[in-house]
Amino acid sequence: MKKADVVEFYARLAADNPHPETELEAGNPFQLVVAVALSAQATDIGVNKATRRLFEQVKTPTQMVALGEDGLKEHIKTIGLFNTKAKNVIALSQRLIDVYGGEVPADRDALETLPGVGRKTANVVMNVAFGAETFAVDTHIFRVGNRTGLARGKTPLAVELKLDKATPQPFRLHAHHWLILHGRYVCKARTPECWRCVVSDLCAFKPKSAAPKRGASTET
Structure with a gap:
């Protein structure tokens, strides 16, 4: 062209x-990371239905780890690959606590070190949460x-x-x-x-x- x-x-x-805005619903960068990670091979509509109640309860990595893998599965069991995604979300939440003080890093390379977060997810987070031209x-x-x-x-x-x-x-x-x-x-x-x-x-x-x-x- x-x-x-x-x-x-x-x-x-x-x-x-x-x-234009993302159709994924999230109230902060952490919830956005989770929503985008859950959206792989799933629709935004399906993810939003699963996360509305979840995000009322869970707003931070610490709260996600406290919920636990089994608790998370109850919220996202309607989403494809929910077992693997639940494991990854708990693991990425723990890494955010251990390495980044519970904050989502505004750095694509750092985001890609989180379990279940690939380049596409990192690019979405950088763009939507941090205003990067990705x-x-x-x-x-x-x-x-x-x-x-x-x-x-x-x-x-x-x-x-x-x-x-x-x-x-x-x-x-x-x-x-x-x-x-x-x-x-x-x-x-x-x-x-x-x-x-x-x-x-x-x-x-x-x-x-x-x-x-x-x-x-x-x-x-």
Whole structure:
């Protein structure tokens, strides 16, 4: 995608959604780390349902460790891979207590040392909690980057690095939110909804998908 088209691409997404936010619910950086870690191979909606009552009780790593692995499982048992995730969340909480004084570090490398926290999770936390210009490449952003031609790459890291290089100001802070929401609700996996896409003419995807016939449902 040409530089001028990249600017126009982001400008249209920004005009369509001036204040994009994560759809995960969290009241502080610790809860955000937990929510993002739980969201792997799960939907934000499902995570939010599981964490609403949990986060009323648990706001700190110390409270999470006190709840314990079995107690946590009771809250998150509706989420995929909940056994492994519960183990990781208790372990990362203990590490935050032991190494970081119970505070979430504003450092991507440090975040990646926490059990269950990979680069994508660390990037989300850095962006949402600390205002860093990071690009958290999940399946949606990986698809949008490759499909549109904005940032093509064979791995999430390759797409992330290309997005970092290609994305100009003033779009860098919110870029990953615009892209993930676009991928989740418009540029869908099986059938992108090109007929209602604000950047369709800038996108490399062909052939463009047509609007469904009246009465037909679209996949989410």
